[in-house]
Structures are given as structure tokens and as C-alpha cells.
Amino acid sequence: MKMECLLAYYTKKFTKIDGNIFELFAQFYNLDLSPVDSWLETQFKNKVEKDDKLSTFYRQEGNKCYARKDLVKSLEFYTKSLCCATPHGKEYGLALANRSAVSFEMKEYENCLRDIELCFETNYPKDLRPKIYLRKAECYCEIGHEENLDRCIGEARKFLNMEKIPDKEKHIKKLNQIKKSTVKMKNIIDNYRDNSNDLPELADGENENFAYTSSKLQMSYDKTRGRHVIARKNIRKGDVLFVEKAFIFAPVFKDNKEFYSFKCYNCLKDIISSIPCRSCILCVYCNEKCRAHSWDEYHKWECKGMQANIWYDLGIAFPAFKAVLKGVKSGFKCIKGGPEEDLKRFGSKEDNYPYFNRLVSNIYKSKNAAPYIVMAAIVVNYLKNYTNFFTWFLQQKNCPKNESTDLITYVGGLITKHIAQLSCNSSIIEHWSYSSTDLLFPDILITIACGMFPSVSIMNHSCRPNVTNFFICDTLVVKALEDIPERDEVFNCYGIDYRGMSRHQRQVACRSLYHFECKCVICSDQSKEVEMLDSYICPKCKGLVPEIANVSCIFCVGCGEEYSLPPFRKVNKVAQKYLESDDGNQLEILIKCLKIREKILYKHHKDFEEVYYRLYSYYVEVGDAENMFKYFHLWLENEKARRGENSRGIGTKLYEAALAILHCLQSGHPKNCNLKSFLQNVEHMIREAKAVLNLYYPAYITNRLSRKIQFISNK
Structure with a gap:
């Protein structure tokens, strides 16, 4: 039975959603659940485990891509090969060695060295090891580590002298050539610090009573708006208002039921030389620390489900289950009292489960919440029949129940509630990526995971928000999109934006997804x-x-x-x-x-957009500075009115125009031009571009703008 059929089957039998959610789940759990067990049995009959034959297949596919110089695709196949291989076996080592060749081609020398070190720890064939030693030596040569280069060559010679290796003299000759070669760079790894994961600082420091938020914010409450966020002080455009690490997240499956192979399953960091889970073939990690943390925190309970591919079909029940695991440590600690308790303090970096658990679920407003209960039942039956989770939990000191049956129905009720809470409050974690290698700035967003950010979720929705956000790994950064006066409300956008949807479409979306009627500044005034x-x-x-x-x-x-x-x-x-x-x-x-x-x-x-832009482009070609600025700024004002003064598109177009105009200056002195005012105009465009793009990108990306402009200006 397919998942949609399973949900339909129980929806017909169980449609009434009222009363206590834990009692409702217990009532459902007393029904005939043989279809649920049958579905799980089918999934586990088809489970996928480590398979060296499959590993060989993926490695061979990687070889084909590598032969045609499709390095990114070959990297993906070699990582798949690694994930499928028996840990530390021959195929495991072959996948690492082949991936190290790709890293070397991509000039990712540090990643290449990591894969080579891991390769040496495996059952990698001895007759192939000289090639790996040579690659390791070449890496040290490229990055200027002379001491390590000498050590590597010494190890390689010792190995060659001890083992019966074909073409021994040929390998020694190559090592001598590398030894004599000129070091190309010096200490690039020692001097280079990857700042792509650095987090910005909150404006005015962190709020003591509202975790992960700026001191410029405070939580407020009234019966009409519920809990909401207001400006405690005047907020300026670009101020960092939230820097919140995900309470929980679950990576989103791609259409082929896999995760992205270049994201760490535990922290969402970008990776090239990943290491796989020791049991399932889906999860990869940036290092051993992340793999161990993932296993101890949650993966030991979900890994068998990964092998049986149950989480793909369970959708939002996957992160809901992770939320339950977060609550296990404290025995699902709760905070009693009304909204006034939240105004005193909200959020904790040590244990955020009680605050997550206070978020609204709107489950009783749902026309059909039966699928929530069905998915929760599947999860608890998986835990009961295929893991020792409940046996283990009953032995923990914070376990809230003494009997297995009571604990199962209690956890099922929690998962049901958490599914509903996530449906109303979760955020899609999206990371920037490039559609073309020619671009300086990433231009497409890739959906990576579904995450929960309790503090951020307190903000109310507006179809015209006054904040924007981006993600750094598993952390959400929220910035002010415009100046926000003291006491004004701070509004997020729940993905329902007035620039992309009609008022009717927005109202339907708000009612069906979030169970409210939007009365924001746009929805209340049709003239806007x-x-x-x-x-x-x-x-x-x-x-x-x-x-x-x-x-x-x-x-x-x-x-x-x-x-x-x-x-x-x-x-x-x-x-x-x-x-x-x-x-x-x-x-x-x-x-x-x-x-x-x-x-x-x-x-x-x-209809002004095209004519303005074509006139600007015409005057760029003929080198008429006065008119190129005139029509670019007319086009820009039109775009600001339509897309928003601080839209990302405005920032990228300002930057592109600044580069085009600088190139125009380099090709010859523009007509109708005072050079000083010309350069001042370009400088103003660059400053405005960076101010806008800083709202959408981490600093390490926008800093490239300054370097690029400086490079062109100095040419």
C-alpha cells in the first residue's frame, strides 16, 4: 500500500479532530493498525544497506564523468560509491582515492589530502598506493609545505623499498622530480581561514530575555495579534535582528530520495571530502565529530528507517520525530502559564524544547488532521518494532511514563502535536548556489532542509515584510529590510508575498496554510x-x-x-x-x-522597463556617460517601485551596471563626462549595491564585490 492510499484509508475511518490530542492518538492507536505494520514491513523488505557491488557501479560512473572532465558530477558519484562501500574495505579506499584525484584537479588540496589520509586507513591495494603517495607529494608541493613534502617522500620511498611494487624505479624517479620542483605557493593552508561560516553580531548585543535576538527587539502580546515582535529601539536598515541556530532540522529529500552529497547531515556545512554514516548510504558528514554527534543525538534511532526509506514518505513527521528526541533529555519539560510567561523570558540555548512546545499548532482548525495522527502512528510503530527506543527510554531517569503502552501513546501524541506545530511555524532552509560559473554572486536558492527556529517564528506575517533573511549552515540570520521606528511591529514573510501573488491568492494561502486572514498594510489597502x-x-x-x-x-x-x-x-x-x-x-x-x-x-x-534599459545599454555602447547614468537611474527607480527598494535584484543590477560603466571608462574617455563626477557616481552605485546585497548574502560573499571592484579599478 502506498503512503497516499494508507492516509486515505484512515482518513475515512478517523476524521473527527477534537478534544485532547493525546487521548485522540490513544483512540486511534486502538484501531486496527495492520495496514501501518504492512507498510513498514514492505519498506524493510526493500531496505538498502552497504553494497560493494553498488559502490563499484557508482565508482565506474564517476570514472566516466572524470574522463570527460565533468568534475562536479564525478565528485558526486565517487561520494555515492563511498557511501555504499563496506567501511574501510577495498571499495571504500578506491572511492576515496578517485575522489582525491577530483579534489586535486579542482585545486582543493586540503580536501585531497584528507581523502588520501582516509584512503591509507583502508584496505586499499598496495600496488596502487604509489600513485596516492605521488598525489600527496604533489599536494604539498602545490601548497608550499616543504617539511611535509619531505616527510611524504620519505614515507613513499620506505614503502617502495619494503614492498614488491611493479615499476618501482619509475615511481622513485617521479618522486625525485617532485622533490626538485619549485614550490608554487607558501603556506596557503596555514594562512587561509575559511570564513564562510562566520556569524554576524546582533545589533546592540543579545537580548537577555529573548534568546537569539537583538536587544533592539522585544516580544509583545495582545488578543488581536497574539505574541508578536516589536522594535524596542529605533532599528536601522541592515541591523541584524536574529541569529538563531535551528532547534531541529531535517534535510529535505531530493526527487531521487537522496540528500545533497555536498552538505553535512549534522550541521549543513558545505563539504567535498565527506565521510559517510557507517550503516546507511544516505548521510554524509564533514568530520568524525559531526558523525559521532549525529549518531548520539538522533541518528541511531533513525538510521534503520533511512535504510528502509521510510522518512522520505513521512515528510514533516521526520523533523517532528527529531523534535521529540530533543525533548527526551528533559522528559518533555513544559512551561506553564499564559503569554505573560513568554514576555518574561522566551528561548534557551541549553534546552529550547519547552519554548518550541509552546508554539501554536492550530491542529483543531485543520479540516483534516488525521494524516498527522497516521504518520505519528507509523513513527511509533517503527520505533517499537525495529529499534529498542522505548525499552531504552523507559530506563532513563526523566522518562514521563512507567509503562511501555502509556509511553508509546504519549510519544505518538507528541509527534502528532509537533507535526502540526511545524506545519505552522517551520522554515525552509535554503542555501545560495550558482546557476553559472561566470557569476560573482549566487543567484539560485536550493532547498536544503526543514528547520525550526522558535524565536524567529514569533514574528507575525506581512505580505510586505520589513525584514529579510538568509542561512549560514543551520543558522538563520534576520536583518531589517528598512528602518523600523521604535514600538512598530517587526514583520516576517511566510512566503506569501504581494509582489508575486494577487490579494485573493494570498488570502487563500494564509487561510489554508496558517489559518488566519491577513490584514497587513497591503491586504488592507488595495491601492498599494x-x-x-x-x-x-x-x-x-x-x-x-x-x-x-x-x-x-x-x-x-x-x-x-x-x-x-x-x-x-x-x-x-x-x-x-x-x-x-x-x-x-x-x-x-x-x-x-x-x-x-x-x-x-x-x-x-x-512597460517602461524595457525601453529604459535599452536606452541605457545603447549609451553604454556609444560611451555617453551623461545619458547612460540618466537612463540607468530611470530604469532603477522603476525597478525599485515594482520590486522593492531593497530587493536583491536591485543590488545585483547596480553592481553589474557599475562594472559595465567602469569597463566603458577603461575602453576610452566617455562623452559628456566629468571624470571626477563619473567616478563618484560609480562609487555611489557600488556602495548602494553592497548595502542591498548585504541584506541577502553572508559577508564573505559580498566582500568579493569590494575585491572585484578594486581589481578592475586598479587595472
């Missing part, structure tokens, strides 16, 4: 919707005449004058024909189009 920018100008009062599809007459928003829309549309089509024309002088055509549109369209209408 983005589509209102795509209006015509009233000839009488210069107010807005909205464009509405399939409507022929409309009233001006300003003076109430009624207008027929077809004449406006006809004139705009004439302007569009100019824009699409290939005949005649392109500058003349663009100016004609622009003049027509300026007479009938609102100044931030979407």
Missing part, C-alpha cells in the same frame, strides 16, 4: 497592490486609471472620472510597435516609444 502601478494617467487630474483585463470602462482612482480603456490601449500598442521595429535609427525609435508612453502611462508602469 503592485498591479496598480500598471495604470494609465488620468488626463484630468493625473491620477491612476487602472488597467483591468476584459473591462472596457473604468473610473479614475483620483477624481472618479470615467474613461474608456480601448483608446489608452491603442496608443500603447503604437508605442510597442516602435519598440519592436528594426527599421531606422534605434535611438530615434526608442525615444519615440518613450515619449508616447510618458503621455499615457503611470511613471512606474512595467
Whole structure:
């Protein structure tokens, strides 16, 4: 039986959701659960364990990719091969050795050395070891570690003298060549410090009573808004307001039921030379410390489920189970009292479970919460039948129940509740990645995990938020998107943004997903919707005449004058024909189009975007500084009105334009240009670009902007 069939089967039998959730789960658990057990049995019959034949297959696929110089794909296959191999066996060593070759090609010398050291700890064939010694020596040569290079060559010679290795003299000759070669760099590893995981500091320091938040914030409460966050002091754009490590997270499966092989399962750090779980073939780690921590904290209870692929189908029940494991240590400690207790203190870096457990679940507002209970039942039956979790838990001093049956139904009720809490409060952890190697800034977001951030989740939603965020590994960084006056509310966006959805779509999403009606500044005032920018100008009062599809007459928003829309549309089509024309002088055509549109369209209408940008591009080509700045800034103001003054797109376009204009300066002195004001204008664009991009990227990424600009300016 497939998961969707299993859920449908019980939904028909169990639809009433009211009363105490623990009693409800106990009631459900007394039903016939043979379909649940049957589903688990099927999953475990098809479980996937370590398999050297599968490891060989993936290694051979990696070899094919390596032969055609697809290094990234070969790296992925070699990591898969490593995950499938028997730990420390021959295939394990072969996968490490092959992956070290890719790391060397990618100039990732530190990762190459790590894989080589791990390779030497395995049953790697002796006749292949000279090649690995040579690669190790070449790494030390590249990074300038002469002492380590000498030691490596000494070890290699000793090995060659002790073992009967074919072509021994050939290998010794190569070692001598490496010994004589010039060291290319000096102490690059010693001097290089990876700052990609450095966390920013909170504005005004950390709040003593609100964990992971700035002292500029405080929690507030009223009956209308519930718990919410307000500005305790004036907040400036760019202030860091939250730096919160995930209470729990669960990596999101890709379509092929696998995780990303370049993310540590325990901390979400980027990795190349990963090490795999000793039992399942899905989880990889950045080092032994992370692997040991993962096993002790949670993976020992979920690993068999990984082998049987149950977590892929259980979806949000996966992180809910991890939340339960967090509560085990304290025996599911609770905080009693109403919202006034939260105002005194909220959140703990030592044990955040009690605060997570106070988050709303809205389970009784759900039209069908039966799937939550079904998934919780699957998890507890997995724990009962395929692990010793409940036997172990009953022996712990903080166990809240004395009998196995009571404990099973209690844990099932908690998982049900946590699924509902995660549905309302969790965040999708997304990491920036590149769509092209030519880009300086990452431009696509990859969904990595589902995480829970209790303090951040206290913020209410707005379709026009005043904060933005990004992730560094498993930590969420929230920054002010604009200045926020003292006592004003701080709003997050739950993924329902007015620039990408109509008001009706947003209201449906808020009601169905979060069980509230949005009354934010946009939803409460239809004149602030983005589509209102795509209006015509009233000839009488210069107010807005909205464009509405399939409507022929409309009233001006300003003076109430009624207008027929077809004449406006006809004139705009004439302007569009100019824009699409290939005949005649392109500058003349663009100016004609622009003049027509300026007479009938609102100044931030979407139809200005293309003509402004084409005029800017034209003047860049001809080197006319005055006009290139003029039309770029007209385009920029249009974009700010439509996408938001501090949108990421604004930052990247400012940066790209600054580079284009600097290149224009290098190719020859621009026309209509005072050099000093020209450079000041470019400098202002760069400062604005960095200020905007700092809202969306960690500092190590935006610092590349300064280095790139400095490099070009010095050329």
C-alpha cells in the first residue's frame, strides 16, 4: 500500500479532530493498525544497506564523468560509491582515492589530502598506493609545505623499498622530480581561514530575555495579534535582528530520495571530502565529530528507517520525530502559564524544547488532521518494532511514563502535536548556489532542509515584510529590510508575498496554510497592490486609471472620472510597435516609444522597463556617460517601485551596471563626462549595491564585490 492510499484509508475511518490530542492518538492507536505494520514491513523488505557491488557501479560512473572532465558530477558519484562501500574495505579506499584525484584537479588540496589520509586507513591495494603517495607529494608541493613534502617522500620511498611494487624505479624517479620542483605557493593552508561560516553580531548585543535576538527587539502580546515582535529601539536598515541556530532540522529529500552529497547531515556545512554514516548510504558528514554527534543525538534511532526509506514518505513527521528526541533529555519539560510567561523570558540555548512546545499548532482548525495522527502512528510503530527506543527510554531517569503502552501513546501524541506545530511555524532552509560559473554572486536558492527556529517564528506575517533573511549552515540570520521606528511591529514573510501573488491568492494561502486572514498594510489597502502601478494617467487630474483585463470602462482612482480603456490601449500598442521595429535609427525609435508612453502611462508602469534599459545599454555602447547614468537611474527607480527598494535584484543590477560603466571608462574617455563626477557616481552605485546585497548574502560573499571592484579599478 502506498503512503497516499494508507492516509486515505484512515482518513475515512478517523476524521473527527477534537478534544485532547493525546487521548485522540490513544483512540486511534486502538484501531486496527495492520495496514501501518504492512507498510513498514514492505519498506524493510526493500531496505538498502552497504553494497560493494553498488559502490563499484557508482565508482565506474564517476570514472566516466572524470574522463570527460565533468568534475562536479564525478565528485558526486565517487561520494555515492563511498557511501555504499563496506567501511574501510577495498571499495571504500578506491572511492576515496578517485575522489582525491577530483579534489586535486579542482585545486582543493586540503580536501585531497584528507581523502588520501582516509584512503591509507583502508584496505586499499598496495600496488596502487604509489600513485596516492605521488598525489600527496604533489599536494604539498602545490601548497608550499616543504617539511611535509619531505616527510611524504620519505614515507613513499620506505614503502617502495619494503614492498614488491611493479615499476618501482619509475615511481622513485617521479618522486625525485617532485622533490626538485619549485614550490608554487607558501603556506596557503596555514594562512587561509575559511570564513564562510562566520556569524554576524546582533545589533546592540543579545537580548537577555529573548534568546537569539537583538536587544533592539522585544516580544509583545495582545488578543488581536497574539505574541508578536516589536522594535524596542529605533532599528536601522541592515541591523541584524536574529541569529538563531535551528532547534531541529531535517534535510529535505531530493526527487531521487537522496540528500545533497555536498552538505553535512549534522550541521549543513558545505563539504567535498565527506565521510559517510557507517550503516546507511544516505548521510554524509564533514568530520568524525559531526558523525559521532549525529549518531548520539538522533541518528541511531533513525538510521534503520533511512535504510528502509521510510522518512522520505513521512515528510514533516521526520523533523517532528527529531523534535521529540530533543525533548527526551528533559522528559518533555513544559512551561506553564499564559503569554505573560513568554514576555518574561522566551528561548534557551541549553534546552529550547519547552519554548518550541509552546508554539501554536492550530491542529483543531485543520479540516483534516488525521494524516498527522497516521504518520505519528507509523513513527511509533517503527520505533517499537525495529529499534529498542522505548525499552531504552523507559530506563532513563526523566522518562514521563512507567509503562511501555502509556509511553508509546504519549510519544505518538507528541509527534502528532509537533507535526502540526511545524506545519505552522517551520522554515525552509535554503542555501545560495550558482546557476553559472561566470557569476560573482549566487543567484539560485536550493532547498536544503526543514528547520525550526522558535524565536524567529514569533514574528507575525506581512505580505510586505520589513525584514529579510538568509542561512549560514543551520543558522538563520534576520536583518531589517528598512528602518523600523521604535514600538512598530517587526514583520516576517511566510512566503506569501504581494509582489508575486494577487490579494485573493494570498488570502487563500494564509487561510489554508496558517489559518488566519491577513490584514497587513497591503491586504488592507488595495491601492498599494503592485498591479496598480500598471495604470494609465488620468488626463484630468493625473491620477491612476487602472488597467483591468476584459473591462472596457473604468473610473479614475483620483477624481472618479470615467474613461474608456480601448483608446489608452491603442496608443500603447503604437508605442510597442516602435519598440519592436528594426527599421531606422534605434535611438530615434526608442525615444519615440518613450515619449508616447510618458503621455499615457503611470511613471512606474512595467512597460517602461524595457525601453529604459535599452536606452541605457545603447549609451553604454556609444560611451555617453551623461545619458547612460540618466537612463540607468530611470530604469532603477522603476525597478525599485515594482520590486522593492531593497530587493536583491536591485543590488545585483547596480553592481553589474557599475562594472559595465567602469569597463566603458577603461575602453576610452566617455562623452559628456566629468571624470571626477563619473567616478563618484560609480562609487555611489557600488556602495548602494553592497548595502542591498548585504541584506541577502553572508559577508564573505559580498566582500568579493569590494575585491572585484578594486581589481578592475586598479587595472
